[in-house]
Amino acid sequence: MSEPVEAGNARGAAVADRGAVTLIRLAILSTALALVIGLTLLFQETPLVFTAFMVLGPGLLALAFLLLGIVILRELRSNKIL
Amino acid sequence: MKALAGATALFSFSALALAQAHPDLGVPEPHGWIGTTNQWIQGVGIIFAVVNLVLLAVVWRLVRRRGVTSVSKALLFGSILVLPVMVVFLATAHGMQESMTVDACGHCHVMKGHVADLRNPASDSLAAVHYKNRYILADQCYTCHSDYGMFGTVRAKMEGLGHVWHNTTGNYPKPIKIAHPYSNTRCLGCHGGAANFMAKHEKEQVARLMTGKDSCLDCHGPAHKPEEIGEQKQASK
Numbered sequence: 001m002s003e004p005v006e007a008g009n010a011r012g013a014a015v016a017d018r019g020a021v022t023l024i025r026l027a028i029l030s031t032a033l034a035l036v037i038g039l040t041l042l043f044q045e046t047p048l049v050f051t052a053f054m055v056l057g058p059g060l061l062a063l064a065f066l067l068l069g070i071v072i073l074r075e076l077r078s079n080k081i082l
Numbered sequence: 083m084k085a086l087a088g089a090t091a092l093f094s095f096s097a098l099a100l101a102q103a104h105p106d107l108g109v110p111e112p113h114g115w116i117g118t119t120n121q122w123i124q125g126v127g128i129i130f131a132v133v134n135l136v137l138l139a140v141v142w143r144l145v146r147r148r149g150v151t152s153v154s155k156a157l158l159f160g161s162i163l164v165l166p167v168m169v170v171f172l173a174t175a176h177g178m179q180e181s182m183t184v185d186a187c188g189h190c191h192v193m194k195g196h197v198a199d200l201r202n203p204a205s206d207s208l209a210a211v212h213y214k215n216r217y218i219l220a221d222q223c224y225t226c227h228s229d230y231g232m233f234g235t236v237r238a239k240m241e242g243l244g245h246v247w248h249n250t251t252g253n254y255p256k257p258i259k260i261a262h263p264y265s266n267t268r269c270l271g272c273h274g275g276a277a278n279f280m281a282k283h284e285k286e287q288v289a290r291l292m293t294g295k296d297s298c299l300d301c302h303g304p305a306h307k308p309e310e311i312g313e314q315k316q317a318s319k
Contacts, residue, residue: 045180
């Protein structure tokens, strides 16, 4: 009886890990996009790039924080800390 | 060796950024000159951003190969929570500073004629006289077209956002006109109370200028004589 339960748990953990990896990748992409706009602004400032950075930059970073926060929360719950 | 080459390339990048100084007028730099605060913000910002992007690439590969490990967690903390905040702070500071420059104002086609007049040594417009005599050392457009104090800066930035919007959408009347009547306080912020100013204006006249009953531009205008450039020139022919 214990083998199927263990296999089920392992599969569940693998699915959770895959979900975490996807969220982390999205967070990385979001941060990278904000950084690329920031780097463009740092190299050559134009009014349009500055506006794009001010509008998109903080939003993309906030999205990355949120995604990372979800991953951390999920892990804390799976470890029964929360 | 790779790390050394990377570091060299990174410092070359930042040196390039720091080398983008203001136009060289042949004026010697003060002793021990190492650049302006803005140039350092730009250089350090570029270094942080490049390091951050490299770290993100490393984490991406780590997560793909080994899943979420303690090492990838530590790198994620640094590359998503710490470094980007610093990059955003530095880029915002640099952007704010650079958005005040004459080049930033002259970036929009509609302002090119005004900037050409400003930089024309032969022009006798009020703006050109201030520019060529270096009455205002830097950021000449911004200095004259923003009110003093924190809220003056905030208002100017908000109006700047509107200008970007109007320029991008092409939604503005031609020829362009100043949005609000030009306030004397912007002139008096520098000239008011100066010995030269007090000597050349009578007391009653000073009072009328101080209260805004008379405009400085009544006698000292026009502020700009925009030169016809490109499409404007063709359209007017």
